Amino acid sequence: MPKKKPSKSEKSASSSPSVNAASNERSRMVLRAKSTEKMKRLALLSRESEEEWRPKSAKSVKTAGGKKGVKLDAKMPKKPPTAFFYFLEDFRKDYKEQNPDVISMRDIGKACGEKWKTMSYEEKVQYYDIANEKRREFDKAMAAYIKRKESGEDEETEDDSNFE
DNA sequence: CAACTGATTGTTCAG
C-alpha cells in the first residue's frame, strides 16, 4: 500500500497524488530559520574567499555592454527561475489586465507574494514541478561545471574579443 | 544618457 509520507499538508488527496514529486526532491529544503550572527560571519568569509564569485550578476551584464569582463560566468550556470518566478510570469499578465495602471514588478511582486501564500499546495506544485525539471537540467550543467572546475578549469580560451 | 534599485519568494552553493 502506497502510504507515502504526506504528513505535510495532505489536505485533500482526492486531487492528485502527483504533488509529492516536488517536495522530496532534495534534502536541503530546510532553510527557513532566522539568523545567527555566528554563521553570518562564516558565510561572509566564504564569499570573500571566493575569487570574485559573480559580480552582482545581471546588473553588471547590462553595464558590460559587449565586453565579457567576467571570466567565471562562463562556467557558472545561472540560477534557473524559481517556481515563484514562473508564477510571476502568469500572474503578471493577469495582474496587468486587472491593473493596467500598475506595471512595475515591485507592485506585482508584493501582490504575488501575498497570493502565493494563499495558494494551496497543489496549486503551487504546478510551478514547483516546472522548477524541478529546470533544476534537473541545471544540475547537469552544474555537474559539468564542478567537474570541469576540478579538472583544472583551464581550457576554453576564446578571449578573442578583447585583448589586453 | 545610462545604469542601478527595489520588491517578491524560491532555489543554490559552499563551509
Added chain:
DNA sequence: CTGAACAATCAGTTG
C-alpha cells in the same frame, strides 16, 4: 545545517 545572495522584470530615481 545555515546563511547569504542571486534568479526576472521594469518603472523610477539618481549620477
